[in-house]
Amino acid sequence: MTRITSPFSRLLLWLLASLLAGCVDPYKPDVLSSPRSYLVVDGFINTQGVTTIKLSRTFAISSLPKVPAETRATAYIEDATGARYNLVESPVGIYTSAYLNLTPGRAYRLRIATVAGVLYASDFVPAKITPPLDAVDWRPENAGMGIYVSAHDDARATQYYRWEYEETWEIIPSVRPVLEFYNNAIIPIRVPYPTLCWGNERAVAIQLAKTTALNKDVVSDFLLRRLARTSERLFRRYSILVQQHALTKEEYAYWEALQKNTESLGTLFDPQPSQLTGNVHCLSNDAELALGFVGAHSLAQKRIFIERGQLPLDWPYNNGYAGCFPPDTLDPKVRVIPFFSSGYSVPVSQVPGTYLISSPDCVDCRRRGSATRPSFW
Template identity: 55%
Template structure:
């Protein structure tokens, strides 16, 4: 047997391997958020889950969550309408005190982060964009004249317009099994949104000045559908302590640097949150205390090179399909209401407009809901900043 044949045989006998430890949910508490020194603190509590699981991460609901300073003063966070998410009232943390997060779960387990100092994040000096061979690139610049920040983290929040190719004038009424003029039109524009989960960090400890210049935070390819009409990006800046920066640096390595046997292998990632009830229990997350500064910019299609492709994301939705009330070749032809029920009843298809043949209604143009109703891809409510 030749070498290539042997390799093919071995490849055919290879099964996917999923270790038991990966397939079994450990149920570790995951604490996501920080103590906002000048505003509303939002904390998300969830549980670690199996890699092979297709379900969303289980959230920790009905917990008692408080912010506590080193004098014993406490501020309660209330669970919001989003289960597992807890928020405080707007607050101003005392720069002369240290703070921590305290959690008591519904099951009675108690957790607390380490006490940390409060840092004030300097302003974002500049948020700029430039076009090069790779597409549209965004950069952030900042500095701290007092040299007190040194450790930075950024988050991006993108918003863009979504414009569907169709504006239906009719709709299918299930109860009547009939097509009627549309009562409430579908929105002609929606707004997509994406908050980045990339770890964007930088430090200035090796520099003589606490200055960050043109740190890259986002790149969009020329064919991105987010650039179809109008696009906006918000960059939020966080000042970190040395320990918090080390946590995010390790998280970045664990999530982005694993590719071959020669890459750094995953390290144990925990943070500064501990279980007071069971000290040996693993808890994931780092809770720091700092303010946030941010800057937003907008880009219109006219700002971009004319030669860039204009992609809406609906290219596969054009042209529309057609539903005929009397399909050819069917003897006897089905009743019109039966055709409509088959086309628009149990299926996720929407009628768009009428088709007339020789002066008589012959059918309707149609497409799946995802091609017609932009609310499947974004929100119809216009953002306040738009």
């Protein structure tokens, strides 16, 4: 490496850096500061089940801590003959129907009236039947555990597929306190912390496949998910629920564009973001935007479980609490009452002359999941 020792050379470099810095203007796109708020419609018409639609509003990233829900709206599903199927709001911003059994091939759409009286409607779309999942398989690989899905449609009526999945796993903390700080004193614990919790996460990645270029409408061993060998989700018991959607060509194009906008924007060679509006339109004002695509199809789903004993013996165990064991020791010179009153530490047990302590994150698995056993577990 060449070292620059000349003062003149260093001065030139400094001037160049100053000029370059002066040429950079802060980029503040209008959308970040725009006060406009557009309706966002998230969901699909479930032709053989309960339809769930989430209504919310767009917002500036820096203005709100959470997505604002669109409340007190009136929503219903309408078919081409004028028949209506009402949706009821519960909880806030979530609108659900009764169990539906809609006619395949018939056209349906969603209609919405906000509390302010603004009317929206999605385009009419044909009701499709989603074929069942043939298999949800998993296998250990060098890169970790791969989870694969397979499906087919002998009638070639599907061709465009989308998958979602939800994961559930057991959480077992390493540290189990026998003491607690209560009423300015350390006493035997009255209500023990849970020794087992369940983590749960719904994937946000968009998973798509199409079979239009194939002789048969078959999807075989599509890689849906890969977990690292060291994943804490594989510590004892893991489950994944896979949901399959049959899309129209237009709905597939919408999800594909959304996938590119959200997941393929990291280099100069990635596609540039494009504006997505979907098939929902404002009937009260043609210039008013609405975001989302409402399709109409049934839902196919399949759940599998994976036990720790099914995994290779050389895969490491990781319960996610590696930094929590062994517990720390509390210096006996520290005043105990103000120390535990802060809430940052929990007394675990007592040893001669001192206490063993840990953080709430290490002893309370409810901070990482729920202590309520799932109904399917």
